[in-house]
């Protein structure tokens with residue numbers, strides 16, 4: 096699509112350039128009220144300017160408008176607009192606009208945003224026509240050019256290493272990097288910038304993301320930056336397929352990214368690569384050695400054995416993917432890492448995805464913007480530009496973006512600022528409205544409105560493998576011609592941040608069967624508006640999913656958590672049994688309510704209370720912050736550190 100500013104004719108561009116000069120000038124010294132009202136910076140006037148002024152005075156004297164040749168434009172006006180940009184769109188001078196605003200009693204500078212109502216007054220004052228546009232219009236200055244085929248060039252693949260903890264992700268990344276340092280630059284110390292490039296013996300360039308971890312992978316994806324082309328799944332040959340291996344497989348599948356299996360630690364005596372291969376079969380990963388199509392390579396991060404083969408396997412996969420990008424357009428990239436550096440200010444490592452990022456480029460990245468002051472590559476060298484798939488550190492940001500934020504080069508500072516401010520506002524609104532963005536109901540509403548959405552995706556965590564599998568099987572049978580339930584990932588144990596990330600990326604709810612979300616996951620879910628549903632009865636779970644799948648979910652809550660208590664000590668009391676000395680940490684403990692015993696976020700007992708004591712007295716309620724004694728009816732296995740969840744049931748009519 097053509098950029099809006101491109102449509103402006105030549106004369107307008109001259110005006111824009113002039114407005115910019117005024118702006119630059121203004122930055123040289125402070126804009127004083129006097130200067131602004133005079134409408135001129137301190138710069139000496141050119142002859143032409145003098146002539147224009149004389150002409151104007153003469154015309155004024157003759158009772159004509161100041162600029163008879165003036166063109167009246169249709170000014171596209173979003174919810175908020177930076178004064179400078181407003182001036183550009185009207186092809187007026189920023190100083191004139193500032194002046195006009197001052198007359199209206201608004202003291203703003205050219206770089207500040209004003210609301211649409213104010214801007215409308217200004218536009219009318221200048222005699223132009225207002226065209227109100229929707230908010231997100233500000234984003235439209237970001238070029239989404241259709242790339243011409245002849246501009247497309249092959250780009251290096253971007254690789255993420257995933258796998259279970261201790262299977263050797265970090266070691267493998269280090270080994271690959273070290274190998275490339277030795278063969279590449281003589282003795283050069285590779286700087287850590289969150290990603291690096293290596294060249295294989297056959298000359299292929301590969302970009303490795305140095306952020307192993309499923310959370311990083313999904314959070315990037317959730318933020319709209321799917322940067323990975325190939326996932327290398329590391330499985331230790333002396334171990335087996337473990338929970339995080341499965342998680343990694345599911346993450347890669349959900350993202351639709353091809354996998355290469357690296358069977359690591361092959362140097363160990365206990366290594367049994369064949370077991371890894373057979374194990375993987377169960378998770379629908381059929382490696383080449385088992386006549387499937389997923390490449391598998393035996394490696395040792397310790398001895399370096401097989402690393403070359405791994406790199407060639409990656410290069411081969413990349414060739415197959417035919418990865419291309421257009422280096423000629425305005426750059427777009429994804430933030431891999433960002434931090435506030437004491438000496439250098441905000442620094443972001445950006446992986447360029449399209450176009451070429453150059454020093455001096457003006458960009459917007461997430462809710463931040465800036466002008467590229469310096470680019471530093473993975474070898475620690477300053478570079479002038481970075482093309483597709485090249486990771487670089489970017490200096491010159493006005494704030495610290497987040498990993499996964501997308502960077503776009505735009506034409507003017509005003510645009511960059513406007514977009515950044517718009518996004519910040521949007522996030523604020525989104526946070527305020529969070530809690531309701533990915534509920535089952537909304538998903539189904541969306542599914543109904545959009546015929547293409549025919550899958551109800553869910554993430555499932557359960558207390559034991561048996562229930563998880565039973566539920567998955569049952570869920571897969573649910574559904575009809577229009578809707579199918581797809582379990583993106585299931586596993587055993589507490590709901591973690593990684594689960595929330597996966598759910599968010601795919602717009603799915605998370606189901607906890609006899610398990611709970613841990614605290615970071617709870618926070619993440621609240622923040623991202625991911626719905627978590629807890630169940631302890633399979634039929635209830637299936638009923639809800641069935642109802643959701645048929646678009647008839649009743650959203651009445653059938654269970655209210657009213658409080659939580661932590662067990663501090665356990666006393667043996669004759670005649671009563673084990674009594675828990677507790678601290679009510681949240682809400683209220685109620686004698687008549689239902690209770691569940693949670694150990695490591697897994698439900699291990701559900702029942703009622705036999706006693707609720709405050710000091711020596713039996714009481715009805717105990718409030719948050721107070722200590723109390725609790726004992727379960729017919730249940731004795733309680734331990735310090737366990738958590739008691741207190742809930743009340745609400746009977747609701749079911750719609751099925």
Ligand code: GDP
Nearest residue numbers: 259260261262263264265266359360395396397
């Ligand atoms: P990560 O948690 O997946 O990043 O795993 P690490 O890279 O931290 O490795 C976990 C442990 O396995 C470390 O003690 C490594 O030294 C060891 N390790 C990693 N790769 C190999 C290998 O190829 N052979 C042997 N013998 N040990 C390895």
Ligand code: MG
Nearest residue numbers: 261264265266
């Ligand atoms: Mg590690």
